[in-house]
Each structure stands twice: as structure tokens, then as C-alpha cells.
Amino acid sequence: xxxxxxxxxLGATGSIGLSTLDVIARHPERYQVFALSGFTRLSELFAxxxxxxxxxxxxxxxxxxRGLQDDLRAAGLxxxxxxxxxxxxxxxxxxxxxxxxxxxxGAAGLRPTLAAVEAGxxxxxxxxxxxxxxxxxxxxxxxxxxxxxxxxxxxxxxxxQCMPQDFARGLSSVGVRRILLTASGGPFRQTPMSELAHxxxxxxxxxPNWSMGRKISVDSASMMNKxxxxxxxxxxxxxxxxxVEVVIHPQSVIHSLxxxxxxxxxxxxxxPDMRTPIANALAWPERIDSGVAPLDLFAVARLDFExxxxxxxxxxxxxxxxxxxxxxxxxxxNAANEVAVAAFLDGRVRYLEIASIIEEVLSLEPVVxxxxxxxxxxxxxxxxxxxEQWLKRHDR
Ligand code: NAD
Ligand code: MG
Numbered sequence: 001x002x003x004x005x006x007x008x009x010l011g012a013t014g015s016i017g018l019s020t021l022d023v024i025a026r027h028p029e030r031y032q033v034f035a036l037s038g039f040t041r042l043s044e045l046f047a048x049x050x051x052x053x054x055x056x057x058x059x060x061x062x063x064x065x066r067g068l069q070d071d072l073r074a075a076g077l078x079x080x081x082x083x084x085x086x087x088x089x090x091x092x093x094x095x096x097x098x099x100x101x102x103x104x105x106g107a108a109g110l111r112p113t114l115a116a117v118e119a120g121x122x123x124x125x126x127x128x129x130x131x132x133x134x135x136x137x138x139x140x141x142x143x144x145x146x147x148x149x150x151x152x153x154x155x156x157x158x159x160x161q162c163m164p165q166d167f168a169r170g171l172s173s174v175g176v177r178r179i180l181l182t183a184s185g186g187p188f189r190q191t192p193m194s195e196l197a198h199x200x201x202x203x204x205x206x207x208p209n210w211s212m213g214r215k216i217s218v219d220s221a222s223m224m225n226k227x228x229x230x231x232x233x234x235x236x237x238x239x240x241x242x243x244v245e246v247v248i249h250p251q252s253v254i255h256s257l258x259x260x261x262x263x264x265x266x267x268x269x270x271x272p273d274m275r276t277p278i279a280n281a282l283a284w285p286e287r288i289d290s291g292v293a294p295l296d297l298f299a300v301a302r303l304d305f306e307x308x309x310x311x312x313x314x315x316x317x318x319x320x321x322x323x324x325x326x327x328x329x330x331x332x333x334n335a336a337n338e339v340a341v342a343a344f345l346d347g348r349v350r351y352l353e354i355a356s357i358i359e360e361v362l363s364l365e366p367v368v369x370x371x372x373x374x375x376x377x378x379x380x381x382x383x384x385x386x387x388e389q390w391l392k393r394h395d396r
Contacts, residue, residue, distance in 0.1 A: 035091035157277035158255035158268035227319020
């Protein structure tokens with residue numbers, strides 16, 4: 001076999017980053033870690049450097065970089081520490097790199113992910129917010145560089161696996177009628193509506209099937225995650241929002257389905273463990289062991305489905321509206337959501353206010369075309385400012 005592929009893991013200290021490193025460590029003959037990044041929990045980043053011996057580590061600021069560099073040197077490691085967004089873009093685009101795992105959470109992941117796209121890397125895309133914010137520009141950059149874009153989000157990875165290889169010809173050309181995007185319904189699927197006003201961040205983060213970072217866990221509770229995924233699916237598979245139907249499937253065993261014109265519906269099933277989509281994308285078009293246990297259908301016993309209730313999950317309605325409006329609407333939705341979720345996690349807003357904040361932001365700012373990345377970040381900043389105004393007005 002040829003030399004191991006060099007992998008950069010952006011967001012290595014997070015849930016997806018750690019799962020990625022778990023899969024990589026199972027296949028040292030195939031993969032080598034080129035660079036790791038972390039934003040907080042830098043002692044964990046140090047431990048990951050000891051374990052994987054990357055050429056580079058990236059941290060947010062200079063003082064932290066000096067501290068980590070000293071520790072690495074004392075441990076006899078050759079790893080060099082880089083700083084900030086510039087460092088992230090550098091390790092994403094470095095000529096030695098074959099594939100980049102984009103697993104930074106939120107808008108902060110956009111520039112480094114785009115740097116990897118522009119350098120023509122294989123992109124393992126977990127950072128859905130990047131695509132939601134800048135879908136048209138992002139996909140244009142993918143086409144221009146010839147970058148291979150592989151979805152990590154379990155639903156999109158499932159859809160990718162159920163699609164014919166030439167799906168880029170257009171869904172109708174390959175006989176696809178609909179995408180069925182599954183959702184667990186999160187921890188509040190059956191919580192009495194009267195209790196939703198008082199749920200805590202810890203309750204929101206207690207996902208029944210998946211263990212994830214706190215931001216995406218809150219998004220799963222509100223179903224904004226499914227809304228972001230609806231937009232993500234439209235970009236990845238060139239679908240119209242009306243071609244993507246959300247189906248609640250509480251067991252999280254079917255990770256999504258593709259409905260063909262002849263009536264065939266293909267699904268991908270598996271245990272809810274992100275190492276499956278990660279291994280699928282890392283090795284694509286081959287298959288490798290991910291460490292995930294075989295699916296035990298007798299233990300699963302049954303698969304249930306229900307329609308989502310948009311009164312219970314107003315964020316899903318807001319996301320669908322933004323998907324249909326297009327242009328700057330998804331970037332504004334995403335930014336308002338990031339501010340609202342951070343405030344909820346800080347105990348500054350209540351759970352139900354997340355949707356109120358987003359709805360207000362979207363109603364105040366007209367939708368505009370996004371000609372370039374500056375326009376994306378301008379829309380993002382406007383939405384953040386409006387969401388902050390909401391917080392100030394409510395004295396938070
Ligand atoms: P996480 O919070 O566990 O990890 C986030 C990572 O990003 C950490 O390494 C953190 O240090 C880094 N980070 C945070 N803020 C940063 C900033 N401003 N600049 C640079 N780095 C920063 O999150 P996660 O659950 O691993 O999710 C990561 C991404 O993957 C998200 O976009 C999420 O939507 C997506 N995703 C996650 C899952 C999952 O199962 N966890 C599933 C599908 C998609
Ligand atoms: Mg998902």
C-alpha cells in the first residue's frame with residue numbers, strides 16, 4: 001500500500017474530533033494525523049498530540065500557543081504550534097494534507113473549511129453551519145477546485161450512501177423523488193408543552209440516542225438541528241426544500257432514506273455512533289472497520305415513525321422558511337441561533353425564547369443576495385447584533 005494519508009482534524013478536542021481520532025488510530029497503516037486543533041480544553045489537546053504526534057497543533061491565541069509549545073518540547077515531541085484562524089487555514093490547506101475533517105462547531109469553522117476546499121482537499125464535512133451560511137459559494141468553490149465533499153452528518157452520510165454515484169447529474173435525472181431526513185425528536189419529543197418553558201440546558205443536552213457537543217445537543221432538542229440539516233441536504237444533493245421531508249424516528253437506527261420514482265425506498269441503518277459515517281467518509285469508496293458494534297435488530301425490535309409537530313418545534317418551521325427564502329436567510333437563521341443557544345447554555349434565556357429570538361431577527365432584516373464571503377459575514381454579523389439587541393432589551 002502507498003504512504004498513509006495525511007489527515008488534518010479541525011476541532012479535534014470535540015465529540016466528532018475524538019471519534020475521528022478513534023477511527024484513525026484503528027488504521028495506522030492507512031492514516032496519519034497531520035494536524036489537530038483545539039479551542040478550549042488545551043490539556044486534552046496536549047494529550048492528543050502525545051497520542052497521535054501530529055506535525056502541527058492549532059490553538060486560539062499566542063499565550064496558549066507558547067504554553068502548549070513548551071509542554072510539547074518538554075515531552076520531546078516535534079509538533080509545532082500555530083495560532084488562530086490563520087493557523088487553522090494553514091493546516092487545512094497545507095500541500096502534504098490529503099483530507100480535512102471539518103469538525104469545528106459553528107460559523108468559526110467556515111474560513112478554515114473553505115481554505116481546505118479551495119486547496120482541493122478531500123473534505124469530511126461535519127461542520128454543517130459552514131454550508132448553511134454560505135451554501136452557494138461553498139458548492140461553487142467545491143466545483144471549482146474539484147474537492148471531494150463527503151458528508152459526516154449521519155443523515156447526510158446515509159443519504160449519500162443511498163444515492164446513485166452520479167447523483168450530481170440532478171435528482172430527477174437519477175430517478176430520485178424525495179429525500180426522507182430522519183430525526184430522533186430529541187429529549188423533548190413527548191415533554192408536556194407546559195413544561196417546555198422551564199427546561200434546563202442539562203435537560204436539553206441529555207439526548208436519548210446520541211452523545212454530542214452541547215451546541216448541537218440543544219439544536220437537536222429544538223429541532224433546529226434538523227432545520228440546519230434540511231438546508232445542508234439541499235446544498236449537498238442539489239434538492240429543493242420541498243423535496244426534503246423530515247420524519248421523526250425515535251430509535252435513530254435508520255439514519256435517512258432516499259425515495260425513488262419506481263417506489264423503491266433505500267435506507268441506511270446502523271447503531272447511533274458517529275464512527276460509522278466517519279469511517280465511511282475516511283475510506284470512501286472503500287470500507288473499513290469503525291469499531292462500531294454490529295446492529296442487533298432483535299434488540300431494536302421495532303422502528304417507529306411520526307410527523308414532526310411544528311408547534312412543538314418552531315425552529316424547524318423557521319429553518320424551512322429560511323431554506324425557501326434562500327440567499328442571506330439561512331446565514332441569518334444560523335447566526336441568530338448560535339447567539340440564542342449560547343445564551344441559553346449560559347442561563348441567560350429560556351428554552352422557548354431561542355425560537356422567539358430567531359423569529360424576531362429574521363423578521364427585522366431583509367433577505368439579500370450573498371455575492372461573496374464578506375457578504376456572508378456581514379449577514380452573520382447583522383443577525384448576531386440583532387440577537388444581542390433582543391438580549392439587551394430583555395435585560396439579559
Ligand atoms: P463539540 O463542541 O464537541 O466540539 C467542537 C470543536 O470545535 C472543539 O474541538 C472545539 O475546541 C472547537 N471550537 C469551538 N469553538 C471554536 C472556535 N471559535 N474556533 C475554533 N475552534 C472552535 O462539537 P461536536 O459535537 O463535535 O460538533 C462539531 C460539528 O460537527 C458541529 O458543526 C456539529 O453540528 C457537527 N456534527 C456533530 C455531530 C455529533 O454527533 N457530535 C453529528 C453531526 C454533525
Ligand atoms: Mg445529524
